Every structure is written in structure tokens, then in C-alpha cells.
Amino acid sequence: MIRIEGLSYTYPTGIQALKDVSLELRDGEFLAIMGENGAGKTTLVKHLNGLLKPTSGRVSVDGVDTREASVASLSRTVGLVFQNPDDQLFSETSEDEVSFALKNFGFSKEVMEKRVSWALNLLGLERYRKASPLMLSGGERKRLALASVLAWDPKVVVLDEPTVGQDHNQKEILRQFIVQLNAQGKTVIIVTHDVEFVAECAPRVVVMSRGRVIMDGEARRVLCDESILGQASIIPPQVAQVFYMLQDLGFPRDVINVEDARRFIVARVRPG
Amino acid sequence: MTLRVLDGLKFRKAASPIHTLDPRTKMLSAAFFFFATVLFSEFLPLMILFMVQLPFIAAGRIWKEWARSMRGALFLGIMILVMNLIFSQGLVYSIAMTTRFLGLLSSFSLFFLTTSPDDLSLALQKWHIPYELCFAFTTAVRFVPVLANEAQTIVDAQRSRGLELEKGNFIKRIRNYIPILVPLIVNAIRRSLDLAEVMESRAFGAIKKRTSLFELRLGSGDYVAFLLVAVGVALVLYARLGVKIPF
Numbered sequence: 001m002i003r004i005e006g007l008s009y010t011y012p013t014g015i016q017a018l019k020d021v022s023l024e025l026r027d028g029e030f031l032a033i034m035g036e037n038g039a040g041k042t043t044l045v046k047h048l049n050g051l052l053k054p055t056s057g058r059v060s061v062d063g064v065d066t067r068e069a070s071v072a073s074l075s076r077t078v079g080l081v082f083q084n085p086d087d088q089l090f091s092e093t094s095e096d097e098v099s100f101a102l103k104n105f106g107f108s109k110e111v112m113e114k115r116v117s118w119a120l121n122l123l124g125l126e127r128y129r130k131a132s133p134l135m136l137s138g139g140e141r142k143r144l145a146l147a148s149v150l151a152w153d154p155k156v157v158v159l160d161e162p163t164v165g166q167d168h169n170q171k172e173i174l175r176q177f178i179v180q181l182n183a184q185g186k187t188v189i190i191v192t193h194d195v196e197f198v199a200e201c202a203p204r205v206v207v208m209s210r211g212r213v214i215m216d217g218e219a220r221r222v223l224c225d226e227s228i229l230g231q232a233s234i235i236p237p238q239v240a241q242v243f244y245m246l247q248d249l250g251f252p253r254d255v256i257n258v259e260d261a262r263r264f265i266v267a268r269v270r271p272g
Numbered sequence: 273m274t275l276r277v278l279d280g281l282k283f284r285k286a287a288s289p290i291h292t293l294d295p296r297t298k299m300l301s302a303a304f305f306f307f308a309t310v311l312f313s314e315f316l317p318l319m320i321l322f323m324v325q326l327p328f329i330a331a332g333r334i335w336k337e338w339a340r341s342m343r344g345a346l347f348l349g350i351m352i353l354v355m356n357l358i359f360s361q362g363l364v365y366s367i368a369m370t371t372r373f374l375g376l377l378s379s380f381s382l383f384f385l386t387t388s389p390d391d392l393s394l395a396l397q398k399w400h401i402p403y404e405l406c407f408a409f410t411t412a413v414r415f416v417p418v419l420a421n422e423a424q425t426i427v428d429a430q431r432s433r434g435l436e437l438e439k440g441n442f443i444k445r446i447r448n449y450i451p452i453l454v455p456l457i458v459n460a461i462r463r464s465l466d467l468a469e470v471m472e473s474r475a476f477g478a479i480k481k482r483t484s485l486f487e488l489r490l491g492s493g494d495y496v497a498f499l500l501v502a503v504g505v506a507l508v509l510y511a512r513l514g515v516k517i518p519f
Contacts, residue, residue: 051432082425086462100433
């Protein structure tokens, strides 16, 4: 359970990145945080494992105030996967990369070995076990960064821009993977611009703009609200745009993904 | 967090009498402060040299940035103090050495905070230094903030994986920086290769004789500054050679 109350944050440079943000996240929820560049999305998630401490307001993770806990102990619960894998990969082999965090968290050797194999397998990287992370492709590096966080099995997984630089197939695999993680009971938070990706995942969506939360609700509702999305420099998913234009034919407005769209159209074309 | 001291070297555009001085003038003044500070090891002149810089920092309206770099250097300053005390150089001498360090840093800070890298490059070209070298220099200066930002991101990413930089004994603490330094260096190398390709695709070096949009010209402020530096040099020489410094 993550509770954010009246959170404001000002960087040492004087830029106020978050203004009075309040948010509550139950265990097992799937949340997408969207918003324009500089809206404060990354700043917000950096509060969840204590990398940043509130200037005012309060953030608590499972009842623990983030101001009173170390980043290391909070990270045990909240695993943060950064946008650019090149900002974290440093080991000689993929295996070492994944075990780095496990060592830091003090896992025993046997558990560590098991977890490393499990995580590499989970993301299809088993054959690169002994390979240097620097030799992997962009998509593989991104998956390795994800594996290195999932390895310690955090209760909450936060993914910052997971779809950037991934082709369609990789995105689809990633989507299924995230949905599966969530189905297994993990709380999943994604930070993204990718409106089509969010439409297919259909999680709860929080829209941020200029440091504030301007909307919070189900994907189906949020992604059809053009005025709110416009404020955050987001355009609705293409399916939503089509259904917006079809509303005078009696189609519902709140359709955002291809599967639902197909259902409605087929129902109309073949009545009964 | 770790690189706050570099904030004191980040140039920001502003309209102040110091910013509009010719870069060569500022270079001369910075050189004066540097050599004068190195020339003395007594507390009194070092403190005076430090204090003399303050009005210029005020005139340049860079208090905040300057103070931040000073605060960032505090730890190193204390180290210098403690080290000198341990090796029993006496309290006054130890304080003098700390003041010297802060004075040097402050003069660098004053120079870099008020001089844009472009101006600096123009000044170097005036002295017939090859353009490629000037360009390399400005690029290096310009990438300092980029590198500092990136270092911060890397520190955040590794701390999120349970790295605790302040944990362990001395050796362990140094080893803690490996996960920070490796990505930082690898990314810097990658970026420099990219930069080289980008420059080549924009025809860098295609024209042998370059002209520049801005020309450096000395103004009245510069002559005032020259005068001040000349007075400063005279005073420093007199103090060094002519009088006995009490402490």
C-alpha cells in the first residue's frame, strides 16, 4: 500500500517539480502515470523508494514514512527500473549484473544462484548468462535491467518508460509480461508517453501536468477525455479517435483498444 | 549529491558588469588570483585575497551558485584542515592552507560562472590556437553539466539496486564507486563517438578559413579591470618582497 499525501517537491535548483500531489495505491494495482515531458512523472516515482524526500507532504510505503527509511530498505519493497539501461549496467557478465542487487540486499549464495537463473530465464536472457551486458542489443539491455530488479522479487515494480526504443513485437511481449506480473499479485507502475501501449494494457491511469495530478481513473474513461489529455500533450489512442467520430452512428465513446473495437463493430455489422 | 561542487562551474547567462567583460580580461584576473594565492602560505594575505573576490562575486550576481560550490567544497576543505593538523603543521598554517584552497576554488568559480564557453573559445582563437583544439575545449566544458546530470541518474539507479555509497571501510567505499564510474565512462565514450559522427555529417572542418559572428572587443570595463589587476600585482609583489607578514 502506497500513500502519497500533499506531496510537493522542489529541486535544489529551485524548480518546483511536484505540487500538492495526493495518490493512494492498493496492493496489486496496475497504474500508468502519463503526462508531458517535465510533468513530474519521474520525480514522483523517485519518491516511492526514497531517492527523493518530500519538500512538504508525506509518502509512505506499507506504513513506513519514506523520510525515515533508507533507499536500500525501501528498494527492497519498491523496485525501480530506470529508463536507460546504460545508466546502470556495469558488470562483466549478465549474471553478475543480476546478482549485484542480491548481494547488496544480503541474499545467501544458494538463493542468489536460484534467483539469477530464474530472472534471466523469465526474460529470455539465459543464453547471455556469461556475456557482457555491453554486447547485448538495446532491447536485451532493457530486459536485463528489468531482470536485475525482478530478481529480488520486490512487491512493487516501477518501470520508467519501458517501451522507448522497443519494436512492436518486443512491446507486445513486454505488455504480456507486465500483465502477467500484475496477475501474480505484484503492484505495477509504468511511467510512459505511449498512449497505445496504455490503451492495450487498460490499467488505472493518472495524468500529470506541470507537477500536478489532473486526472485519475480507469483507462477507458481517462483516455477518451480529450481536453484532459490535451493539457498533458497526449492525443487519445487511435481507436478512441475513430469511435469519437462514429458516435453519431450510435457507437459507444469509451472504446480504446482494438479488441473491444472489433467486438462492437462486428456486433453492428452482423446483428443477431 | 556527490557532484555539487561542479554546480559552481556551470555557466549561466546573465547581464552583469562581470559577465560583459572580455573573456581575456577575466582570464587575466583569474590568473592573477591563482598566482597570488599560490605565492603566499600565510593566513593574512590569503584571507585578504579571498575577501577581495567577494565584491566581484556580488557584482556578477552569482552568490547562490558560488555559495553552492563552496558548500560542496567544504568537505574537501575540512579534509585539508584535518590532514595538515595531523601532520602537525600548526593551527594557523592549517587554516591558511584551507583558505588557500577555498580562494583558488572561488577564483575558478568566479571565472567559469561568468564566462560562457563560446567566449572562451573566441579568446583562445584570438591567440591563434587551432580551432579544433578550441572546439574540443568548449565541448568539454559544455559537457560538464551533462556529465554531472548523468552521474546523478546513475547514482540514483544504483542506489535503487541497494548500493550504499557510505557503507563499509575506506577500501570498500572506494570500490562502491565502480558501479557509478563504469556506466559513466562507457556512456561518455559512446557519446563522443556519436558526436564525432554528427560533426562529420555536418561538414566539420570542410572550410579552412573560418570567420566568426561575434568579435571580441575591449570596453571601458576591461581597462578598469586591467588597472585593478596592475594595482593588485604591485601590492602582491610589495607584500611578498617588501614587508614581513605577521601570520
